[in-house]
Each structure stands twice: as C-alpha cells, then as structure tokens.
Amino acid sequence: MEYSLSFHKALPFSPFSHRRRFLIRKSQLVVARAGPSHCDFSSSPLNTPLEPNSSAGRFLSAVLLNQRHFFNHAVSDELKQLSNDRNAAFDRMLLSSASDEAALHRRIAQLKEHECQTAVEDVMYMLIFYKFSEIRVPLVPKLSRCIYNGRLEIWPPKDWELESIHSIEVLEMVREHISTVIGLRANSSVTDSWSTTQIQRQHLGRVYVASILYGYFLKSASLRHRLELCLRLALHDLRLSNRNSLQLPEMCSYGLNNLVFGRVDNRQSVSLGQGLSRQEQQEKLKCYVMGFDPETLQRCAKLKSNEAVNLIEKHSCALFGNGLLETDEVILTSFSSLKRLVLEAIAFGSFLWDTEEYVNTVYKLKEN
Template structure:
C-alpha cells in the first residue's frame, strides 16, 4: 500500500503563466471582505482552514443557470441545475461561490486545491514518520481515507471548473434526461449550437462537425425539417455516444496543441533542420519537450521566427491530415485520459445524466424518442465537455498532483 502514496511528494511551487485557462490568485484582486466573517463548519481540518480564511458565502448576488427542454419539463436537480450534484464539502462550497461570488471563483478554486494538497500530503508524511511504530497501522489507514476524500473533492473541483467554462459561453449543461423526457419524448431547447461551436478553431470545428454528423446523422446542410424529424435510440447507446464524444473532444484538444507545436518547430530554421543544435531545440521548448509534445501545456504562445522563414515557403498541413498520419502509439497517447480523476468524473457525469435518479446507474435500455436536433445538441455538449476537461485537468495538476491513469 505504501507505493500508492509514494507518488504524492510535497508539492513544489509551480510557475503560473498568463495563458492559463484558469488564472491564479496572483493575477486577481484581494478578497474584499472582512476577516471577522467566518462560517460555522464541522470539525474537519480542511473546512476549518477554509473558515479561518474569512470567505463568506452568504447570498448576495444569485447567479443561476436554468436549462430548458421542450415545454420546460426539465426541473433543477441541484442549485446549479447540473446532472451531477457536488459530492464533497469543497464541491458544495465552490458551487455556492460560483452562484453568489462569481468574480471570486478562481481564487476559491486555487485555495481549495492548496488545502486539499496540504491535507493529503500531511497525512502521507505522518504515515511515513510513523513507520515501524505502534501507530503505523492507524496512520496508514488515515492516509488512505484522506486520499479517497481528497480524490472525490478534486473531482468535484474539476467538475465545477468545467461548469464555469460552460457558463462563460452561456450554455447550461443538459440536466438529467429523466427530468427532460415528457410522454416518452426527449427534447432539448434551446439548442445553443452556435455557442458550443464557437469555442473551437476552424480546423477543429471542421472535425467536430464531421463527428456530430456521424453521431446524429444530421448533415451540415440539413433543412429545418430534418432537424426536427424524430428518431428513436436506446438509452445505453445514447450514453455510449455521449461518452465517446467527450473523449473525442479531449483528443482534439491534445492533438491540436501537438499540431501547433510541430508547425512552429517546422518553421524555425527549416533550411537547416539537419544542423539544429540541442540548445536551439531546447529554446523552442521552454515548457519541456515531453510536456509540449504530449499536450501538457494548455496554450503555446506564438514565437518570433527569423526573416528567412515564412509561411509561404512551407506547405501548411491541416489538422485533419495531421491526425490521419498518427501511428497507433501516438493516437493512443493523445486520446488517453491523463488522470484517474478525469476517468472517474466522466463516468459519474454520464451515469448522473443518463442513469436512474436514485442510484445513478443505467439499469434500463429503453428506447428514447427524440429529434435529430437534440442528438446534435448532446454531441456538441459532450465534445465541449471533453475540451474543457483537458483544460481543467491541466490546471489542477499544476497545483494538486493528480493520479496517473
């Protein structure tokens, strides 16, 4: 069991960059409230430290997102109307901050991650110090429990970061399907197709549209009548298509960043590639070669090149053609989720969305009548979810070391 904790060393400070999708506290204003205002939390080391920070979550300005489907048959499943309710105290805390103090959300996220890292690493340190003593077994058990609690809390933090990204483009997550089905028919309205497509670059959007056509059967040039035509699909198959779309969005994020890097490398000294020195190559990779090649940096800043290298001198390869040339190992590397927390979150979200309301398990495989427009909405949301998941996972791992998948 010791080996499961060895990966958690004391975290070292990580340099934040302005390009991070989730800005750190150093780029934001100080907390504008009194340190005298505290919350009466249960006796828990994580909650106690949060309470002493002086952050009040008493309602001031309510930020609500309501998703509608059909004739407003979808009812809220939580305060944020998301399929998956927060399962930990940090998750519920961030949910309240997002609703009542949206401008402080990123500060609260950074603080929660640091608290979770301290709690987990502190328990592991005590376990190691007690090795060989009479209390070794007790500290080992405590460290395991803290590990499980922190993992669940980090999954909630990851989910709230994804929810925040959806709220930025003013797109609500589809609630539980059981609350959106009326008289055996599922309708999701408004579709929000334009907003969900706006987060992608033109090259990525081209591949997203092809994927959506494959999943929903709805072509880009389909008429309004085609959009509202009805079809039927088993619930389990719909869940599998949604999950596959999340993974596809995650893959496109990783592949597009890798493509961007290789395009930049090809432009530098393209006439003297054979004579490039290790020092020059290292200067091109200030974040580290492994991190950049395999999608570990959320944004790669544009670089200045020599005057002799121009875009006209190089035939630019499209992302679609670039991905088609992937060998099996590279394809798996870009498509594989980096952390166990991301794997668990996708499973929990999909079970909450498609499963039974009480047990969150897809027990029946009933046929669902729905429109092609609603299928397209689900596919676009899932692709966006995967892209946002990549960003959230990348940011969290810079503060709280995630478990490798």
C-alpha cells in the first residue's frame, strides 16, 4: 500500500538545515573526548554498538546530543527528504525510459535507492535508541568492551526500566521467555541472579536475535489481541437493543482508528462489555496466542520490511562482533547479565515494531 505524504504537514520552519554541519562536527568532538572503558555506559551519550554510516544518521545523532527537543521534528524532515530524493530519481528514470540515457538514469535510481535505504535504516536505529533513552536505558555497547578475563558482566541491569514498557500480560510472557532461554525463574533470588554460568558466544548471539524477534512478535500479537477484543465487544453491542447498541453508522463515525488502537473511553467500554462472559472479557494474551493457527502465527512473527531485517543483522553483528557469532568461544557470565541482554533484545524488537510502523507512513519501506 502506498502512503501519501499529504498527511504529514511540513514544518513552517526547519531549524536544522543551516546548522547541520556544525552539529555533526560538534557531536564528533563530544564522542572523541570519551575514552575507552569496559562496559562503561556513561563514556558517551551515544554509546551504541552500531555507528551511523549515512549523513542522515550522523545528523540525527548530533541532534540527540545537542538539541534533543528537536529530535522528532528532525526525524520527520529527514524521512520526507529521503522519500522525495528516492521518488525524484525514480521519476527521472521513468521519464528517460525511451531515451539514450535510460540505462544511466536506471543506474542512478538504483544507487539512490540503496543510499536512501542505508540512510533510513540509520534513522530507524536512532529512533530505537531514542526510545531506549526515554526510559533511561543505554544500549549495551560492543560486548568486546564488556568481556575481560573471559568474563562478561553488564552493570547496571536496568531490569525494572526494561520491564516497564510492557503490559502485565506481555510481561508475564517475557518472564516465561527468560526462564526458557536462560533458565532463570521469575522469582529467583539475588544469589541465583548473580551466580555464574558458561555460554558459547554463538549461542548467546542466537538467543539475542531470537529475543528481538520475540519482542517484535509480542508487540504485533498484543495489538492484534486488543483490536480483536475491541471489535468483539463492539459487534456484541450491535446485537443489543437500539437503545443500548452502537449502530454501524455510529461505529464508522466514531472511527476505526479508535478501535484499532484501543482508545475506547471508560463509559463506552462498560456499555460494550455488557452481556459478554467474564472469560471472554478477560481472555489472556497467552491463551490468545496459543490459539493461533500457523498462518496467523507466521503473520505476527514475520518482519514486515527488509529494512527491519537488515537492522537486526547489523545491530547484532556490531554488538557481538562481525564474524565472531560463528565462533565456539565460551564466555563466563552471570544470570543477571544474561537477563539484561534478553530484556534489552525484547525491548529492541518492540521498539522496532513501533519504529517500522511510523517510518512506513512517511517513507515507504521495502516489503520483506
């Protein structure tokens, strides 16, 4: 589905264009002053495993460092510019299709598309980083900086902050996932959390990537669950008497967006819920997910864009070390550090889902 840019009004004034080079230079100076330190989250405000390769990514990192309150506006401007640049190159290719320069413009369009894809992946990464910064959780830096004397330790754990982004039902499934992949129970003692275990770097990388995908899946499934519950309540109400029911025209005027995103006020929720059994109203997300047929399960779990696929691969390789994911190196670590990595990965997947949805409304992503 194509999205129209007409729904996203351009800012009357963009404060970034004339300061862009200065901000990038300034951010580079800030980063340059930071000395190397083992797993030191405070060494740089943008201590991410993956460094932006595009001018758009470097610009947004500079805005985050120096003008954080303008970040969302800067992202919107960058996405619109990338979309316009890509569309302009494509239009020139179409116009020259019958000319002697057709091959040249086709090649230019291909290069521009590749350039824009790299840039939009950087934009998505900075958006995800911004979401982490909003809950005051730094991304774990390159693991090579956190491993010394063969031991991996990540401090502080930030468990509460990373769990706070989830609803109670999602958090229940998150804790079950943690128990499954690292063997740490939800009610484990402090002693259990800080006990040590050995794990292959290759296996740890697989757990991290799988947890990103699980976070992405949980976000998709929980929103689908909420939507279906709202629609079920609304359809039930339509069967009631005219005095109590929400008629179809009223549903349409109320707006399907409110049903999709669950923005139903308390007064209406009470009306919609009348007559439904308690079990229907309180169906747990876990039971809902377990009832998925294979097609629905795949639909919720599948990454929607190529950009999301690339971003997970690049972030994971940057975190664990490109090429080191295939080694059988054994790492000594604590269950607390493993939990920190898994919780971060799940949050990354959840934020990736949100970011992908937003970016796709401005810059059409490539379908996976």
